[in-house]
Amino acid sequence: MVQVEIRKLKNGIPVLIENIENLNSATLGVFVATGSKNELPGEEGISHLLEHMMFKGTERRTSKEISEIIDNAGGMNNAYTSKEVTAYYVQMLSNKLEIGIDILNDMFLNSTFSEEALEKEKNVVIEEIKMYEDIPEEKVHEENATFALKGVQSNIVLGSMDSVKNMTREKLVAYFKERYTPSRMVVSVAGRVDVEKVMAQLNEGIGTMEEAGIVRDYNGEIVINPGENLIKRETNQIHLCFNTKGISLTDDLKYSVSIISNILGGNMSSRLFQKVREERGLAYSVYSYNSSYEEGGLFTVYAGTTKENYMEVVDLIKDEFKSIREEGITAEELQKAKNQFMSMLTFGLESSKSRMSRMASSYLVYKRVRSVDEIIAEIEAITLEDIKKAAAHIFDEKYYSYTVLGDL
Structure with a gap:
């Protein structure tokens, strides 16, 4: 190394x-x-x-x-x-x-x-x-x-x-x-x-370059806003983003939440891809992602669907959130997600640009450069109980919201 x-x-x-x-x-x-x-x-x-x-x-x-x-x-x-x-x-x-x-x-x-x-x-x-x-x-x-x-x-x-x-x-x-x-x-x-x-x-x-000696005063607090946001627009699809509370860049649960996102909508074998697209044919594109910032974050699932079907997609997303919160995930799902993360980390080592960016991102957050071995060790150590703890933290209905954009 x-x-x-x-x-x-x-x-x-x-x-x-x-x-x-x-x-x-x-x-x-x-x-x-x-x-x-x-x-x-x-x-x-x-x-x-x-x-x-x-x-x-x-x-x-x-x-x-x-x-x-x-x-x-x-x-x-x-x-x-x-x-x-x-x-x-x-x-x-x-x-x-x-x-x-x-x-x-x-x-x-x-x-x-x-x-x-x-x-x-x-x-x-x-x-x-x-x-x-x-x-x-x-x-x-x-x-x-x-x-x-x-x-x-x-x-x-x-x-x-x-x-x-x-x-x-x-x-x-x-x-x-x-x-x-x-x-x-x-x-x-x-x-x-x-x-x-x-x-x-x-x-x-x-x-x-020199310091300016000026400190900008602003409130960095994040508040998660629940509810429904409907935006009427002439489109051929209904574009849906469904949210719950995410986590900050330094949260101890960050890798557990990333694993949950991978299992829900990170690839073609993920739960939501299979249930929304493959089993029911309700969408072409469906995926999940976690937006993490210094102060907090947002966990989002996106789907491109139809006016007639978007509420069914919302219900399917809620059902999967509930399933992971109450029942957790399987050992097989956990290992598959870990393998995905370790592959992504390894692939990133093959590019000078990726290495450069990874070092900077780590230093900006932690004031040090975390090694790939350190990150892999943290991911490997995640247990099924860690996943249930993370799910209980983010899958709380009081934080649920969604935005729908299309010809409603």
Whole structure:
């Protein structure tokens, strides 16, 4: 097993390093602990818009030059925004990693956030919002989270068309200065790297960033909202999301709940896939997932069905929740789910990007990098009683809610 080394830049930013000698590539990411949950009223979508703007030109380079330099080197430069994290990464051949680091340094230190580029990018993001509006299977998850969660975790990452239209350069720059600071940043790199060279280059770049000294005051409490949310839309299917309370990223029950999700709707042999699709033919797509955040979470089952059948699907979901809460699962189901998780962890080791992302995610949550062996040991130790305990915790009808989007 390759050892993870943790160093720090001169301004305190942790650098997580997994040096893999038998790879000819490397992926380096800069992670900022900020996202839609940190947005105040009037800032909806600012984290995501800022992510876009980081690629739109620096004091040294135009937007086109940023793209061309990475493309000409055969690399990839990308980013994403979530409710809690904004991440930027480059994936390069090992002997060209310094080119990618130079681009990231430039973006973080010298982005101009010009008025002209901002107006263009606001239109781009608005088109992105419209695109998701036209995809009901995507839209229902957004509407569902907004309804089922009360608090900052119900904030929509993209924001709204109105909030994006009204975003100003002053707001954008102030948010960048406040949130993109060393105490909220982590660098993660996996692949074949010259560690000393990487550290020196980072220290000359993002290692010079300073703290803003500003603390944002917001209420991070999550409240689970029960009830029914019906959204009428002209669609060919009825899109259903059924929810109950989930768990936080650090909850002791996190792996037990993930196993329950896998057994309910994680694959083609899962309970709900078999009962909803295979036995009754009520849906083409049916799956479950657990959205875990710092403050709490939401456990969701999705199904694409019909106006006539969606309530039958709701009843089937409730029945399976009740069955696992009262009767638990079988030893065979537990072992199958464990095998699935161990396979996913192992498959992730085959990609420098996956390794890089896993290290960063672990450090942001635990302030350390948990080894794959440690995680596997925790999963292996889960018992049938642990599953019943987790089911009793999340499958409580007072937390049940559902969102239905379609031609009702």
